[in-house]
Amino acid sequence: MDSKRRKFLKIAGISAIAGIAAPSAFNSLLKGEAFASGGHGHQAESHGGGHEAAPTGKQYGLVVNVKAFADQPGLGEKCIHACHSIHNVPDYGNKKDEIKWIWIEKYENAFPEHSHYKRNEELHKMPIMTMCNHCASPPCVRACPTQATFKNQDGIVMMDYHRCIGCRFCMAACPYGARSFNWRSPRGVDELGKPFIKRRNPDYPTRMRGVVEKCTLCNERLVHGLQPACVEASNGAMIFGDLNEPGSEINKVLKENFTIQRKPSLGTKPSVFYII
Amino acid sequence: MLEKGLKGSNLYKGWMAFLLCLIGVGVLSYSQQYQYGLGYTGMSRDVSWGLYISQFTFLVGVAAGGLMLVLPYYLHNYKAFGRITILGEFMAIGAVAMCLLFIMADLGQPIRALNVMLHPTPNSMLFYDMIVLNGYLFLNVLCGWVVLHSHYKGVKYPKWIKPFIYLSIPWAVSIHTVTAFLYCGLPGRHFWLTAILAPRFLASAFAAGPALLMIIAMILKRTTKFDIGREAQDKLVTIIGYAAILNFFFVGCELFVAYYSNLPGHMHTLDYLFFGLEHDGHMYNNLVPFMRFSMGAGLIAIPLLFASRSKKSDGMLVLACALLFVSLWIDKGLGLVLGGFVPNPLEYVTEYYPSLGEIAITVGVWATGFFVMSLLYKIAITVTLEHEA
Numbered sequence: 001m002d003s004k005r006r007k008f009l010k011i012a013g014i015s016a017i018a019g020i021a022a023p024s025a026f027n028s029l030l031k032g033e034a035f036a037s038g039g040h041g042h043q044a045e046s047h048g049g050g051h052e053a054a055p056t057g058k059q060y061g062l063v064v065n066v067k068a069f070a071d072q073p074g075l076g077e078k079c080i081h082a083c084h085s086i087h088n089v090p091d092y093g094n095k096k097d098e099i100k101w102i103w104i105e106k107y108e109n110a111f112p113e114h115s116h117y118k119r120n121e122e123l124h125k126m127p128i129m130t131m132c133n134h135c136a137s138p139p140c141v142r143a144c145p146t147q148a149t150f151k152n153q154d155g156i157v158m159m160d161y162h163r164c165i166g167c168r169f170c171m172a173a174c175p176y177g178a179r180s181f182n183w184r185s186p187r188g189v190d191e192l193g194k195p196f197i198k199r200r201n202p203d204y205p206t207r208m209r210g211v212v213e214k215c216t217l218c219n220e221r222l223v224h225g226l227q228p229a230c231v232e233a234s235n236g237a238m239i240f241g242d243l244n245e246p247g248s249e250i251n252k253v254l255k256e257n258f259t260i261q262r263k264p265s266l267g268t269k270p271s272v273f274y275i276i
Numbered sequence: 277m278l279e280k281g282l283k284g285s286n287l288y289k290g291w292m293a294f295l296l297c298l299i300g301v302g303v304l305s306y307s308q309q310y311q312y313g314l315g316y317t318g319m320s321r322d323v324s325w326g327l328y329i330s331q332f333t334f335l336v337g338v339a340a341g342g343l344m345l346v347l348p349y350y351l352h353n354y355k356a357f358g359r360i361t362i363l364g365e366f367m368a369i370g371a372v373a374m375c376l377l378f379i380m381a382d383l384g385q386p387i388r389a390l391n392v393m394l395h396p397t398p399n400s401m402l403f404y405d406m407i408v409l410n411g412y413l414f415l416n417v418l419c420g421w422v423v424l425h426s427h428y429k430g431v432k433y434p435k436w437i438k439p440f441i442y443l444s445i446p447w448a449v450s451i452h453t454v455t456a457f458l459y460c461g462l463p464g465r466h467f468w469l470t471a472i473l474a475p476r477f478l479a480s481a482f483a484a485g486p487a488l489l490m491i492i493a494m495i496l497k498r499t500t501k502f503d504i505g506r507e508a509q510d511k512l513v514t515i516i517g518y519a520a521i522l523n524f525f526f527v528g529c530e531l532f533v534a535y536y537s538n539l540p541g542h543m544h545t546l547d548y549l550f551f552g553l554e555h556d557g558h559m560y561n562n563l564v565p566f567m568r569f570s571m572g573a574g575l576i577a578i579p580l581l582f583a584s585r586s587k588k589s590d591g592m593l594v595l596a597c598a599l600l601f602v603s604l605w606i607d608k609g610l611g612l613v614l615g616g617f618v619p620n621p622l623e624y625v626t627e628y629y630p631s632l633g634e635i636a637i638t639v640g641v642w643a644t645g646f647f648v649m650s651l652l653y654k655i656a657i658t659v660t661l662e663h664e665a
Contacts, residue, residue, distance in 0.1 A: 095626070109622040112621075112622065138462050142400065145392075163391055164381050165384065166314070167400055168325060168384070175621050182313065183320075211384055216640075
C-alpha cells in the first residue's frame with residue numbers, strides 16, 4: 001500500500017481524535033484543500049457534481065459501449081465468463097450465496113435515478129455491464145475498519161483477502177452493489193459433489209469463506225502489461241485506460257462521446273463510463 | 277464480593293440454570309456457524325446485515341440508556357436515584373457485553389477481529405465504535421465495581437473514581453452517536469442517510485434502557501426485599517415517557533420528510549416497512565405486521581405509562597414498560613437495520629428471514645447478557661441489603 005496514504009491516515013487520525021470528530025466536517029476540510037490546490041475555486045455543479053476524477057496520479061477506468069453489447073448478443077456473457085473463470089469466482093447456483101464480479105444489469109436497475117416514465121423500449125432491453133466502479137472517492141474504502149479494501153496508486157480499489165475481517169461494512173457502504181461476500185467456502189462442493197469453482201485457475205488464488213471480494217480491474221494482469229480480461233474479451237466494446245493521462249485512448253473516447261456514470265450525484269466519482 | 281453471586285434462592289439458581297441452557301444452545305449453534313460460514317444465517321448478498329447487527333444496534337441503546345439512571349444522581353445529586361445508579365451501570369455492562377458478542381458473531385473471520393486494532397483506520401466509523409464500546413465497558417466495570425465495593429466496606433466511594441463517573445456520562449452519548457454514524461454516513465442508503473438518526477437513536481435509547489431497568493426493578497421488588505422506592509419510580513416514569521415521546525416525534529419527522537417531499541428513494545423503505553413494497557408483481561411485506569405493532573404498542577404505552585403513575589399501579593407500569601420496550605426493540609432491533617437494505621442499491625427487493633440457528637445464536641447472546649446482569653445484580657442487591665440490615 002502507498003506509504004504516503006498510510007502516513008496521511010495516521011496524521012488524520014491524530015487530528016480527528018484531537019477534536020475534529022465529525023467526519024463530515026473533516027471531509028469538507030479535505031475537499032476545500034483539494035479545490036484550493038487544484039485551482040478549481042467553487043464547485044459550480046456541487047449538486048450532481050463529482051463528475052471529475054481524482055485530480056492527480058493515475059486513475060484507471062473503463063468506458064463501456066452499451067450499444068456494441070446490444071448489437072452483439074452473447075458478448076456480455078463472454079466477458080463475464082472471461083472474468084469469472086480466471087478469477088476462480090464460484091457458482092453456487094442460488095441467489096443467497098451469489099458471488100459476482102461483473103454481471104449484466106437492466107438499464108433501470110443500473111441507473112435507477114434516471115426517469116423511467118415513457119420509457120424507450122430499446123434502451124430498457126440493453127444489457128448494461130456492471131462491476132466495481134473503482135470510484136475516485138470510494139465509500140467502501142472510507143468504511144473499511146482495517147484497510148483491507150484500499151485505493152491503489154493506480155486508482156484501483158483493491159482487496160486484501162488476508163486482512164478482511166468480514167464485517168461487511170463495505171457492502172453496506174457501496175451504492176452500486178458491487179461487493180460479494182463468501183457466505184460459505186468457495187473451495188467446497190455441492191450435494192452432488194460438483195465443485196463450486198468449475199475449473200480452478202492455479203495462477204489466481206481462491207478465497208476462503210468469510211471475506212468480501214469484488215472486481216479488481218485485473219490488477220494481476222495489468223502488471224504484466226495485459227488488459228483486463230473483460231476488456232480483452234469484449235471485441236472493443238470496452239475501453240480501458242488511465243483517466244488522468246490526457247492523451248490516452250480512453251480520454252479520446254470520452255471526449256468524442258456522450259457518456260453517463262452510475263449515481264454521479266453521490267459524489268463517489270465512479271471511473272466507469274457508459275456510452276448509451 | 278464475587279461469592280455473593282454464587283449463593284442464592286432456588287428461584288435464582290433456576291433462573292441462572294435456564295440462562296445457561298440457552299447459552300449452551302447458542303454456543304452449539306455458533307460452533308456450527310463457525311464450521312460452515314455465515315451462510316448458516318439468513319443473510320444474503322442483498323441483505324448483508326441481519327439479526328446480529330440489528331440486535332447490536334438496539335443494545336448499544338440499552339447500554340447508553342444507563343446514562344439516564346446515573347446522571348441525575350451524580351450530576352444533580354438526586355438522592356432518590358441512589359439505589360438505581362448501580363443497577364444502571366450493571367445493566368450497561370450486560371448490554372455492552374451483548375453488543376461485543378453480537379459483533380463477534382457477525383464477523384466472517386472472527387479470528388481476525390484484532391485487525392481493527394492492528395491496522396487502526398480513523399476514517400472508518402467502526403474503528404471509533406470499537407474504541408467507544410470497549411471504553412464504555414471499561415468505565416462501567418470500573419465505576420460500578422469501585423462504588424459497590426466501597427458500599428460493601430461501608431465507606432463512601434473514593435474521590436479518584438469521580439472523574440471516571442463524570443467521563444462515563446458523555447461517553448454514553450458517544451456510543452450511540454457513533455453507532456448511528458455507522459449508518460447515516462453511507463451514501464446511497466436513503467433510509468439511513470438522515471441527520472436525525474443519532475438524535476433518534478438517543479431518544480429511543482433513553483426510553484428503552486430505563487424501561488428495561490424499570491421492569492427489572494419491579495421483578496426485584498416482588499422477588500427480593502430490594503425496592504427502588506416510589507420517588508425514583510415516579511421520576512423514571514417521567515424520563516421514560518418524555519424520551520418515548522421524543523422518539524415518536526422523530527419518527528414522525530422522518531415520515532413527514534419522506535412522504536411530503538415525495539422522493540421515491542426516501543419513501544421506498546418506509547413503504548416496505550409499513551405498507552409493503554411491490555416489485556415485479558410480487559408484494560414484499562414481511563416486516564409490516566411487526567412495524568405496525570411497534571407503532572401501535574409504543575403509542576399506547578406512553579399514556580399507559582403516565583396513567584400508571586397517577587393510579588399507583590405497578591402492574592400497569594410493568595405492562596407499559598414492556599410494551600414500550602418491545603415497540604422500540606422492533607423499531608430499532610428489526611426495522612431499522614433490515615429495512616435499510618430494502619430495496620437494494622439496484623432497486624431489487626430481497627427479503628430476509630433469519631435461520632433457526634441464527635435465532636438460537638441470537639437468543640444465546642441475549643441469555644449471556646442477562647446472565648452477566650443477573651450475576652451482577654445479585655451481588656449488588658445482596659451487598660445493599662446486608663449493608664442496611
